[in-house]
Amino acid sequence: MEWTLLILFIAAGISLMIPSRLKNLKGWILSLFPFGVFVYLLTFIPVIDEQWLIERSRPWMADLGLNLHFMLDGLSLTFALLITGIGTFILIYAHEYMRYYSHTKRFYVYLLVFMGSMLGLVLSANLILLFIFWELTGISSFLLIGFKHHQENVRTSAIQALLVTTFGGLMMLAGFVLLGLASGTYSLPELIIGDIKITQHGWYLPILILILGGAFSKSAQFPFHFWLPGAMQAPSPVSAFLHSATMVKAGIYLLARLNPVLAGTAEWQTIIPLVGGSTMLIGAYLALTQKDLKAILAYTTISALGMLMLLIGIDTELAIKGALIYLIVHALYKGTLFMIAGSVEKQTGTRDIDLLGNLAYKMPITTAVALLALLSMAGLPPMLGYVGKEIIYEAKIQAPHIAGFVTFFGVVSNIFMVWVSIFIAYRVFFRRQYHGFKTPKETSHHFWIGPGILALVGLILGLFPHQLGEYLIQPAMNVIRAESLKVDLKLWHGFNQVFMLSLLTVIGGVVLFMLRKQIIPFFRKVNKKFFDVRFSDLFTRFLDGIMLFARHNTRIMQHGYQRIYLMVLFLSVAFLGWYQLIDTRFWTIGLSVGHLPPYVTLIGAIIVIATLFTLFSRSRMAAIISMGVVGYGIAIIYLIYSAIDLAITQLLVETLTVAIFVLVIFKLPRFAKLSSRASKIRDGIIALLVGGFMTGMALKARNLELQHPISDYFLNHGLSEGFGSNIVNVILVDFRALDTLGEVTVLLIATLGVVALLKIDKS
Amino acid sequence: MNSTILKMAVGVLKPLFLLVSLWLLLRGHNEPGGGFIGGLIAGSALILRPLAYDLERLSEKNKRQSRIVLRAGMILIFSSALLGLVSHNTLLKGLWLKVNLMGTQTLKVGTPLLFDMGIYLTVIGFIYFVFISMMEEWQWK
Structure with missing residues (x-):
């Protein structure tokens, strides 16, 4: 099982070695690796059903208690299958999409490393190992988002994504360390299965907040959400992968993973639903006001992530079940839709929904695939999205304390989702106007195979949800809730309260769509008035401020005057030395x-x-x-x-x-006379201070009586252990060889200094 | 500094210095001497010729040589340090090999000697490199 990771990293290396003769098959060849892993992981489904959890460990840094310790259970298996399964289609899609890009070699390496890191993240059984993979996904996604780095806005977005997620990652690391100290272990299986009560610990709140910082920033929760729409600057295959199975889902995974350890408290059930709920609403609302197809999708992702967070925060059995299903639903339709968005852009030359339209007749297959995914997004039968939405509504109605509040916001944001789905379908595919830059025609099969299969999987799972529940959701639930549960999913629940809510949602969405001519301009106006604060701009300004501060600081510290450096050096030595000299009064x-x-x-x-x-x-x-x-x-x-x-x-x-x-x-x-009288006196004072200190120290040292002078040890052991009778040399090369090593390093640095100083003139 | 005396002396002094430096290096473990002292003397020996002759005698080759010597020194130092790490899990652990010389005396060879030789080479390389760079920079004759 741990080899699966290695396979993906090896594939990254192999991608560099594929000869140009096979260039036309590159994406296909590379897709075999994640596909192989996917199939291999499928064989674990019966095992997981019986065992709940498999562990593998290989020694790495045993002294630090950090080993290559991996685990596979229902939850990580669900994620791992999504990562490798969707990853397979992403590679096939990328094969065609990236055809006319330069530096595609790099692209495949980044993508496979990213995939491997993400898989490592969900398989890690150690908090520190998880953190390492967490940061690896951050770095590789930075490279992917910034792939078109010759454009400035791409670079800005990539750096923003990196800084925001790394900032959260560091918070999370601090949380992990506290958690490790409080519980005495960094091992996830021990934390999950062992009966360790962290929720009663005094550090619980700091641990929770720090870890939530990591999860919220990675999963683009408000107010960290702004990096995600920026990340759509990445090539479409990357967006599809980032938004569906990877990256933004890492935060969801983390909280689901730590649910047995941290959940069940009032803090958990307040903070997460609050943040998740507001993210859900804000994301859905902002999606409506966008014009860029990818931006619309990006904001719906934010909304969906908010919904997942909310469900994890509600923390009931039903809510967790809903979250797991919705996770799969969202991965399937969002991966599809982003790939479709990429195809549409390729064929028409634009992503602006005001220009697009009428593609249903020009690109029938693409349209069919997109419609399937949009159905799932709107939560309509017979898609898996419908199954998910029904359970989520049920979970919200039954949520403790906050049922009314979450149900209301859930319905509102779902109405928005339905509206967005219809809106995209109408504007992109059915509207009888088209102002794109190219004459659209159907794409090659590379472009619709991947999304098509993902959309079909959404349909098939919707028709047969029972199997999904039994083989995947149930084992995952078992581990998260730490009890044996029966998960029975159905497409049709009968006419009940939940169905009424669904009906209300759909009607609401359709009505809003009818009124779009009035509402959208109004929303955009409201947006301009109240939501004009662009978080990404604020962030950029904040960064600029830091840079300014750093520059200012450097100007003070690195002024470039040798004499002032020396003065600072000598004065500090004299000050600290004199302080010690006077402080140690018992030496006469x-x-x-x-x-x-x-x-x-x-x-x-x-x-x-x-x-x-x-x-x-x-x-x-x-x-x-x-x-x-x-x-x-x-x-x-x-x-x-x-x-x-x-x-x-x-x-x-x-x-x-x-x-x-x-x-x-x-x-x-x-x-020449270089110094004035005043500077001579100043230098004299400094010299006297330093010299006086040295003299004082020498005089004090003479009277120092120590119990055991260290020289005795060297005298006694020089010959017996160092095999040398010249003690100075034995000390230098044996007893204190590390000091000598340091001094040699200083010598080398001095050499570099000489080189640098001598070269200064020439530049 | 076009000194005839120095020019004449270089031929004799350089090998002599080098020999003395080697002698000091090898005996350093038991009697006064060692890598640092030996390196300083050998470094001085090497800069005698550039000091005595014009800059034309110096070339890019000398600089490259000094860099090679520096590098070799570092490699020796680190390998002696790593040998201890590999065999005893302790960085810089001194390892000794006892060789019997015709049954009467034992010669002990150990990683500290390797370490000392590394210092010797590093110091030589440092002195030589710094001198040559400075002379070249200032066109010193």
Whole structure:
């Protein structure tokens, strides 16, 4: 089962290797991979029916408790089947759709990686693993949405989608970590099956809100909804895939998955229905005011996602059942409709519904397929959409506490949905006017096979809902509700309250459609007045603000003056050092340096004199040489106190430093007076501060009594464990080799710095 | 710096420096010396010739060589570090191989020596590269 993921990622690699001879079969060849996975997953249906949940684990980062831990149960199987099944048709469709695009190689890689990540997301049995796949879908969808990246608005939309969903993803990660800490495990099966009570935990509310942040942003819930209409800038196959089986459904999956862990509280049953309900209404309403066919579909997706959220929030058995069915319904019809929208655009050159029309006679097959999908969208029999809508109405009527409220909004937004369905059917296919840019003709079979099959599946499942309920919905319900349930779906429920509501919905939709000439302009006017706040613009402005702040900040921090950098550096060292020096009062400063042999005193005196000479010298060369004298003097002191390695190093470094200085000096102008009196005094003060701190530290360190000096350890273990009698070297290459490794890295960075500085002139 | 003395001395000093640096490198584990010190001396040996002669003697080849030396050093360092990781699950763990020399003495060869050699090469490469780049940049003669 875990191999299925690998197959899709391997397919992404294979897509690059398909020879150009087989170019005409590329989409077909690649579609075999998800199709194979789909068929393979189908074989799990009987297994899941018995076992409820299968787990597979492979070691990965065992130390961190993170393994490649996957699970398959009714819920993940439903999603996995949707992803691979619809993915198969998306690839076939893309084969034709992307034919005249450049860089299609990239496209297939992105698409298959996206598919694989999405499959990984629904199969993950570990919260952190789930997060990794979650972000992978975000990144690959960013690449897909931004595929036509030479257009600026495409880039903006892609970045918006990425930022919004990643922001939510990070919130979710924080929620996961809290959840992991509170429950003691990151394993989903343990959380779901183990009787872990998180709802009573003190962190419950933060955990819930953080995780909801992730789910809401990914599933385009209000007020995060704005990225989804922007994402329609993607090529149509991508839109069809994003809107139907993947990406936006991830949030729904997450909440359904965590339902046994987090649901059942007042917070869950308030926040989610509120957000979901308002998203449902806003999405349906905004769909009506759009002119772009894909935009209309995008807003109906938002509405549908809101409905799914609402159902998950209602949190009754019926509501969950409704959500699962509607999930499948929506995936089937929305995938179809987006592909149809792509075909229509290809054949007519426009997506504007004011220009489109009369396609029923020119593109009969496409029209038939679209009508099937629209029937499902409107929730009319005999489609699966009807079955779903009936259960949803029932769930809403029986919802605890908020039945009246959700039923009313449900009916209103469903009326809008019916209206939108009729509206699309009329405007695109049956209106006796056509102002498109091309003469439309029927598409090639690539364009209608995929959507056609998806629409037919919607019809067949509508006619035989019982099987769907028994084999897929029931196992999923079992896991979500953690009890054995019987799911019996029927197309026809008889004349009851729910049927009346359905009838009302359809009549409402038809009536509104009749009155469209009056209502649509009115809605558009209202829209202009009240909904003129464009969230995506707000978001862009917010981003611009951040960039401005960053630029401003950089200007202050990276001003480009070497002397100021150095001043900041030295002043901070002096400040922090002095603070520590004064703070650690229990060390006394020992002013007596003990008895010094006369030659040491002499060297000390030479060093001091050379230092003073450096300071007051009028010749640059002389200053450098006297600096060298200081260095050599110190090396000799090292030598006297038998730090031979240190002495040799000091000597060599001193020599090389002088040599480099000489190189540099040769190129500098003659000793010019560069600093004023004031700056000299300022530099002097800084130097005294730093030097004073170093002196103070040296004097304090002399009196420091530690229990066990670390040098004892090195002395005792140097030969026995490091196999060397030169302790300095053993420390450098063995005991403290990591430090040395760090220093070598610094050396390399310094090399890069030299290169960069030397190249600056040339650019 | 067109110094005849330096030019004459380069021929003798360069091999001598290099030999001393190798000697310091190899004995470093037991007596004063080691990769850093050896590297500094070898680096100084290599820049003697560019210092003594004109820039014409320098070419892109020298720079490339210095980069190769730097790279080789890094590879040695990291491979010695990774050997410990692979065999003992600890980065930089010192591994020792004891070779019996004709039954009387044992020679111990270990990853710390490899590490030290890596430092040696990195330091050489660094000094050589920095000097050459600076001289080339300023057309220093």
